[in-house]
Amino acid sequence: MIRYKAPTIVELAKLLGVAPSTVSRAFTDPGKLLPETVEKVRRKASEIGYVPNNHARALITGRSSVVGMIVPDIANPFFPPILRHAQRAAEERGLSLILADSDGDPERELQLVGRLTPQVEGLVLAASRLPEKSLVTIADRLPTVLVNRDVAGIPRVLVSADRALDQAVGGFARDGHASLAYVGGPPESWSNAQRARQVERSARAQGLDLALFDAPGGTYSEGFDVARAVVDAGATAVVAFDDVIAHGLISGFQAAGLSVPLDVSVLGCDDTLTTTTYPPLSSIALDLAGAGRLAVETLSTSTRQADTAEERIELEGALVLRGSTGRAPGAGR
Known part of the structure; x- marks a missing residue:
C-alpha cells in the first residue's frame, strides 16, 4: 500500500522562498503579514495539499x-x-x-x-x-x-429589529389597520422578548388594539394552527416572531379561506424565507x-x-x- 505523505511546513516554506515562521503566521496571525503574502502562502498551500497541524501547534503554543x-x-x-x-x-x-x-x-x-x-x-x-x-x-x-x-x-x-418593527406598526396604522396581533416564538428566546416588547410599545403609540399569541416551538405547524385564533381575535395585521411562523400563518389563513393580504396582512422577521411563500413575505432583513x-x-x-x-x-x-x-x-x- 502506498501511503500519502503530507507536505510539511518546511517544504512549503522552501517552495515559497520564505521562512517557516512566515508560513505559520499566514495561518495563525495573518494580520502581521501583508495581505498579498498571506494570499500567496495559502494559495500555494492549497496547490500542494498542505494543512496546518493544529494539534502540534497546540502542544507548542x-x-x-x-x-x-x-x-x-x-x-x-x-x-x-x-x-x-x-x-x-x-x-x-x-x-x-x-x-x-x-x-x-x-x-x-x-x-x-x-x-x-x-x-x-x-x-x-x-x-x-x-x-x-x-x-x-x-x-x-x-x-x-x-x-x-x-x-x-x-x-x-x-441583531435588532426594534426600529424596523416600529416602522412596520406605524405603516399598519397608516394603512387603516385597527387591530394587530403578535405571534411569539420560543419563550426562552431573548429576541422574542425584545420583539414582543417593541410591538407592544409601537401598537400603544399608534393606538392599535393588540392581541398576543404564542408558537412556543417556533415551528411552521404552530404558525398554521394559531392562524384561526388570530382570525377569531379580529386582527387584520399580524407580526410573527420569525419567517417560519409567518409562513405557517399564511398557509393557515389561506386554509381558512382568507386572502393574504386582502383580508389579513402578515409580516415576518429575519428575511430568510421570502422567496418560498406566496405571496412573497414582507419581513425585516437582519444582518x-x-x-x-x-x-x-x-x-x-x-x-x-x-x-x-x-x-x-x-x-x-x-x-x-x-x-x-x-x-x-x-x-x-
Missing part, C-alpha cells in the same frame, strides 16, 4: 486554534447565515470552528459548553437559552461572545452574515488580550415590504 459555536436549532433558517460567515471569519484567522446544536435545551447547552471547553480557545453562544448567571460564569472561565443575548460584561453582537463575522472577530481579539473592553455591537434591521402586507379590509387600495 498552548493554543488549540479552535473555537466553538453553539446554536439552539441549526435547522432554523436564522442560524445558517450566521454559521457560514462565522466559519469564514475563523478560517481567515487560521482558526477551526466546531459547531454544536443544543436543541433549545438549556441543560444540554450547558453540557455542550463543558464538553467543548477543554478543546477550544473560546466560544460563540448564539441565542443562548442559559440563565445570565451561568453565562457570566462561563465567560469568566473562557473567552465568550454572545449573539442575540444581551448580558452586561460579556462581549455580544445583537445575520455580519453578526457571524463580528462574533468571531470579537472572540479572536478577546483570546489574544487578557483585558478586553466590554463590547456591545448592535446591528439594525431594515423593513422590506413585499406582497404579504397591504391596506386593511375596506380601507381602499
Whole structure:
C-alpha cells in the first residue's frame, strides 16, 4: 500500500522562498503579514495539499486554534447565515470552528459548553437559552461572545429589529389597520422578548388594539394552527416572531379561506424565507452574515488580550415590504 505523505511546513516554506515562521503566521496571525503574502502562502498551500497541524501547534503554543459555536436549532433558517460567515471569519484567522446544536435545551447547552471547553480557545453562544448567571460564569472561565443575548460584561453582537418593527406598526396604522396581533416564538428566546416588547410599545403609540399569541416551538405547524385564533381575535395585521411562523400563518389563513393580504396582512422577521411563500413575505432583513463575522472577530481579539473592553455591537434591521402586507379590509387600495 502506498501511503500519502503530507507536505510539511518546511517544504512549503522552501517552495515559497520564505521562512517557516512566515508560513505559520499566514495561518495563525495573518494580520502581521501583508495581505498579498498571506494570499500567496495559502494559495500555494492549497496547490500542494498542505494543512496546518493544529494539534502540534497546540502542544507548542498552548493554543488549540479552535473555537466553538453553539446554536439552539441549526435547522432554523436564522442560524445558517450566521454559521457560514462565522466559519469564514475563523478560517481567515487560521482558526477551526466546531459547531454544536443544543436543541433549545438549556441543560444540554450547558453540557455542550463543558464538553467543548477543554478543546477550544473560546466560544460563540448564539441565542443562548442559559440563565445570565451561568453565562457570566462561563465567560469568566473562557473567552465568550454572545449573539442575540444581551448580558452586561460579556462581549455580544445583537441583531435588532426594534426600529424596523416600529416602522412596520406605524405603516399598519397608516394603512387603516385597527387591530394587530403578535405571534411569539420560543419563550426562552431573548429576541422574542425584545420583539414582543417593541410591538407592544409601537401598537400603544399608534393606538392599535393588540392581541398576543404564542408558537412556543417556533415551528411552521404552530404558525398554521394559531392562524384561526388570530382570525377569531379580529386582527387584520399580524407580526410573527420569525419567517417560519409567518409562513405557517399564511398557509393557515389561506386554509381558512382568507386572502393574504386582502383580508389579513402578515409580516415576518429575519428575511430568510421570502422567496418560498406566496405571496412573497414582507419581513425585516437582519444582518445575520455580519453578526457571524463580528462574533468571531470579537472572540479572536478577546483570546489574544487578557483585558478586553466590554463590547456591545448592535446591528439594525431594515423593513422590506413585499406582497404579504397591504391596506386593511375596506380601507381602499
